Amino acid sequence: MTSSRSWRSEEVARNDRALLRAAREVLAVDGVHASVASIAARAGVGVGSLYRRYRTKQELFQRLCLIALREYLDAATEGLAMDDPWEGLMHYAMASIRSGPGSLAPVAGTFEPTDEMTDLAEQGDRAVARLVERAHQAKVLRAGVTPVDLELLIEQLSKSPLQEQLQRQGRTELYDAARNARERVIAIALDGLRAVPAGPVPGQPPGYELFAMRWVPPAGGAQQSE
Template sequence: MTIEARPLRRDAQRNRERIIEAAHEVFATRGFAATLDDVAHHAGVGVGTVYRRFPTKESLVEAVFTDRLEDMVTLAEEALTADSAWDGLVDFFRRAARMHAADRGLRDAALSIDADHFGQVGEHMLPLLQQIIDRAHAEGTLRPDAGMHDFPIILAMVTELAQNSTACRPEIYERYLSLLLDGLRACPGHGDLGPQLTEADVQAVMKECVPPLKSR
């Protein structure tokens, strides 16, 4: 019995690796709009095989993107070591936007409001982002009426542009990210932005920007 079971375990491991690799590729181009059926087709396995390894899309997304989101935590940690708070902030958002532009699935995972299984990553990331913003405020380089909730919206805007301009000008999002970041720099001539966004505002916007994870 033991001898017969070993090939099954090896086959199961190979199938799991094939599914995760296929999911990387499918989610990178289609984001959370992709289904487990799409992943199965791309992996060349039956959809039942995918469901045996990953009974929900959430479990597959977690397997695919947790490490990539940890990479973003590392970016935030590195931003806090920059000599200039403004340079650290700009470097973080440029690198994060570059990662999101190259991988729609990562973009959706980072901006999703219903990815509860990324809670631990968020617990690490959000305080780091607040520190980056607080440093820039203390330095006097970030306009005082810009806050934490502005930055997910900015990333959503520029990375949506990136996803829709790959066929003509794949780098065009960088132009508009630069314009937006310049608008965030403290400057006496800047007008009032109006009331700051709340977390509820951000969630309402992200609900429209990112396909629901709980679909098949």
């Protein structure tokens, strides 16, 4: 009986992780109009399973945002624990970019934030403000950059229209090149925050095939119907 209950609990947790991951991915492409059916299909579960876990789509979005707020606070706290102010700031920025806050922007205003969400947001804001202040005091952050500047930059960099388009097209042969190009763009943008000139740009320079090949139908791929 215990083994059966444990297996069931693990399955529920696995399905929930899949739903949350799928919801983030579908939101990144479809925005607030993301359908429950699309999210369930991407997660590999039935719509009924989704509704057993989350009574409404808004409740699912609320859960996503709560998780994101915890991740941002954790990243900022870890950054503050680092001795080097620049490394601490970059740790927060990179962790936040990779968690993808930009994909959650469309759900803003679609539900009422809970007290827990508000508290986490305020804690996170204070921690980020401290990261920025510490970097300014060490004179490693470009003068005039504010916490809001940093957060807006993170939101912009956390989405990759190129990678999203390639994913929709199934252009797996371009995935690695697109990932490399994105990492370079992120490095270039974040280096722009430095008070002193940065080092060389990482990775290989991207080629124009990332633009040109998107216009070539995949070999053997079906044409989209009108």
